[in-house]
Amino acid sequence: MSYIKRKSTMWVEAVNLLEEADRLHRQYFRLAQGRASGPTWEPPVDIFEAGQQLTVLVALPGVNADHLEVLVEGDTLRVIGERPIPAPGRAHIHRLEIPYGRFERRIRLPGGRYQINEFSLIDGCLVLDLQRLS
Numbered sequence: 820m821s822y823i824k825r826k827s828t829m830w831v832e833a834v835n836l837l838e839e840a841d842r843l844h845r846q847y848f849r850l851a852q853g854r855a856s857g858p859t860w861e862p863p864v865d866i867f868e869a870g871q872q873l874t875v876l877v878a879l880p881g882v883n884a885d886h887l888e889v890l891v892e893g894d895t896l897r898v899i900g901e902r903p904i905p906a907p908g909r910a911h912i913h914r915l916e917i918p919y920g921r922f923e924r925r926i927r928l929p930g931g932r933y934q935i936n937e938f939s940l941i942d943g944c945l946v947l948d949l950q951r952l953s
Contacts, residue, residue, distance in 0.1 A: 860918035862898070864926055873933060873949040877924060880943035881905070881917070887940075889947065891933055896926040898945065 865876040877898050879887070887900040904919040906912060928949070937948040 859920040860922045861924045862922055864924060866926070868929060871951040873928065873951065875926065875945075875947040875949065877945040877947070878943065879940070879945050882940075882943075882945075884940045887945065889935065889938060889945075891928075891935060891949070893932075894928050894930070896928055896933075896947070896949075898922075898924045898926070 863878045867874045867876075875896060879898075879900070879902070882900055882902045886902070887898065890897045890899070899922070901921050902917075902919050904915075932952040933949040934952055935947055936950050937946070939946050
């Protein structure tokens, strides 16, 4: 009897893990809300603060630095760009889970004014180092 119970528990745990993985995928690569001609997806972001420094990591695998625009507008950081679809024009697509096309992420910054000190694309992540001005 305990064998059946253990097997059942393993199944429940497996289903829970699959549901969590699906939830995380939707959270991190969610489609943007807005006009059809506007951005089609929003990349996930991490923000770390240490003193007057703010480090922002934006997950952008497959995005070339030439396709990025980064702006600080008041208390908002905007990361705008495009990840082109790598498939040839006549390719038959069997599965398309990675978001492609225009993206924009608006990130509200902690209180104060900021300027971008460094901007680099490392291992598929945009790394921004911002300095608090006030």
